[in-house]
């Protein structure tokens with residue numbers, strides 16, 4: 001796992017100097033060339049806490065946020081008006097006071113000014129597992145998005161409080177599949193397939209539900225109750241193999257692209273992967289199409305990874321002969337097909353680490369990770385496939401001001417923004433996670449997770 005401890009100060013300073021936040025501010029003031037997807041990215045995220053409900057500026061700003069999504073209360077003024085340096089000092093002081101009582105987790109896509117204070121850096125499941133190494137920590141501060149904090153709560157002890165610094169940090173992809181829509185889909189599938197628990201002569205049920213890690217705890221609970229399983233972008237192929245051993249079909253949610261890219265690489269024909277649109281009867285397919293299906297793909301996507309295009313790859317190749325293009329499997333299928341390799345964030349990191357000095361990479365994933373890799377591996381040329389600076393809208397909602405606030409509240413003996421999963425959801429959700437771990441045993445620290453596609457030979 002790429003679970004990294006807090007970097008040395010020099011490295012952190014170098015990264016902060018090259019951070020996405022800084023780049024955005026320079027672009028917005030006209031001090032640097034380039035383009036952002038929204039001028040509002042230069043504002044503090046608290047500007048949006050009290051505004052109209054939405055994901056805020058960034059990649060998901062055009063997505064519809066579900067009614068009832070968590071709202072963040074107004075961040076106290078002293079955090080909103082503090083300078084970067086003041087917030088940095090306050091965070092360091094609070095962490096020093098709390099010592100082993102707190103562990104701070106930072107997702108790969110988080111801004112550098114927050115990552116600088118993380119005890120562990122990685123993807124969502126790696127971080128939830130990293131928290132297991134700190135059973136004595138009373139508080140787990142998850143600098144990521146809502147479903148990640150839920151997963152950490154599922155895996156932590158009841159005595160530990162999992163804290164999300166900004167409650168508005170959801171995930172637009174996870175929000176595209178809500179429990180009631182999936183329950184309704186399940187009922188409609190039962191009307192087509194009959195009893196969903198009935199096994200055929202080969203011992204397989206009609207359909208197995210598979211949810212991506214990037215989903216609510218409620219959906220993990222749903223698949224746990226219905227014989228299903230969770231997958232990550234690293235183990236999706238292994239999980240689909242597990243599901244095909246037990247079911248004639250798979251219902252895959254919420255990310256259509258991860259499902260399609262993985263199943264296609266396994267040889268499933270595209271015509272046997274109908275899309276399920278929750279706003280249409282039978283998801284928009286006929287009963288015959290659903291009967292013939294191997295993988296039913298939920299109509300969900302990541303607005304960060306949907307920004308990458310085949311034209312961007314062509315441009316990168318034209319401008320950088322010899323460039324290796326590596327993209328995340330949440331990208332659309334034509335982009336994955338045109339790339340040299342596709343794999344999880346950890347796969348991307350490991351591919352760069354293993355490359356000979358002087359390599360050039362065009363990376364199709366969230367800009368904060370790409371910029372950080374470019375700063376940390378100066379022996380390579382690394383750039384984001386998308387020339388427009390457009391971070392994940394919801395990761396962006398975690399700012400050092402919120403981190404300072406939750407930590408100083410802990411120092412004062414108060415737990416704010418706690419994320420708790422109720423037992424009736426947590427128990428089946430853990431079953432679904434345990435099935436995943438049994439399908440592919442936990443990876444000990446160090447190794448590379450299996451990519452969806454093999455890396456380019458020279459990577």
Ligand code: SF4
Pocket residue numbers: 060109145170171172173174214302303304305366392393394395
């Ligand atoms: S990058 Fe995509 S999947 Fe990840 S938190 Fe942001 S919107 Fe969700």
